[in-house]
Amino acid sequence: QVQLQESGPGLVKPSQTLSLTCTVSGGSISSGGYYWSWIRQHPGKGLEWIGYIYYSGSTYYNPSLKSRVTISVDTSKNQFSLKLSSVTAADTAVYYCARGPRELLDYWGQGTLVTVSS
Amino acid sequence: SYVLTQPPSVSVAPGKTARITCGGNNIGSKSVHWYQQKPGQAPVLVIYYDSDRPSGIPERFSGSNSGNTATLTISRVEAGDEADYYCQVWDSSSDLGVFGGGTKLTVL
Numbered sequence: 001q002v003q004l005q006e007s008g009p010g011l012v013k014p015s016q017t018l019s020l021t022c023t024v025s026g027g028s029i030s031s032g033g034y035y036w037s038w039i040r041q042h043p044g045k046g047l048e049w050i051g052y053i054y055y056s057g058s059t060y061y062n063p064s065l066k067s068r069v070t071i072s073v074d075t076s077k078n079q080f081s082l083k084l085s086s087v088t089a090a091d092t093a094v095y096y097c098a099r100g101p102r103e104l105l106d107y108w109g110q111g112t113l114v115t116v117s118s
Numbered sequence: 119s120y121v122l123t124q125p126p127s128v129s130v131a132p133g134k135t136a137r138i139t140c141g142g143n144n145i146g147s148k149s150v151h152w153y154q155q156k157p158g159q160a161p162v163l164v165i166y167y168d169s170d171r172p173s174g175i176p177e178r179f180s181g182s183n184s185g186n187t188a189t190l191t192i193s194r195v196e197a198g199d200e201a202d203y204y205c206q207v208w209d210s211s212s213d214l215g216v217f218g219g220g221t222k223l224t225v226l
Binding site: 037046047048049051052060061062063096102103104105106108109110111 | 119160204206219
């Protein structure tokens with residue numbers, strides 16, 4: 001069974017870069033066939049798809065965040081990462097990593113709360 | 119971008135049937151996926167491609183999709199079904215998934 005686990009700082013200062021890593025176990029990112037996504041959920045709000053990456057490195061980003069987002073993959077470590085630059089309080093959210101055949105998400109990490117505050 | 123509309127809340131008595139709708143322009147032409155999210159937990163896929171159930175999801179969960187409305191139906195509702203439910207489709211114009219705003223299911 002595939003498992004995903006987010007890791008990274010829980011507190012980021014305004015204007016800095018949020019960096020999270022998702023470690024995948026029980027399956028190989030480089031085996032192909034799946035896309036690896038980041039989703040966030042503002043406190044008490046709905047879900048927002050940030051973007052996703054394929055093992056080859058192809059990426060797709062939410063247009064509303066595209067100028068600040070970078071998703072990368074490290075197949076040697078079976079990890080993929082999220083960087084969100086120039087963060088503000090509006091980026092405070094629970095961040096999830098997930099897997100799926102692109103159009104849906106069949107396995108999710110447990111999520112990690114990132115707070116943007118000085 | 120494509121917009122999905124869900125009712126903020128649905129209430130149902132135990133043992134009854136709950137129906138949660140997801141509206142979108144000609145949504146019947148798209149594949150709809152449904153997620154259940156309990157408080158403090160990650161979402162879980164409960165229905166995919168309109169009406170398929172992942173392994174481990176009870177048969178009480180079913181889905182349909184036609185015209186401008188997709189529906190998640192939960193039969194014989196149990197207290198443990200109380201959760202937020204989100205519909206999701208793929209927006210081919212932006213190459214990204216889109217979620218509905220979510221529906222809080224309350225079991226009375």
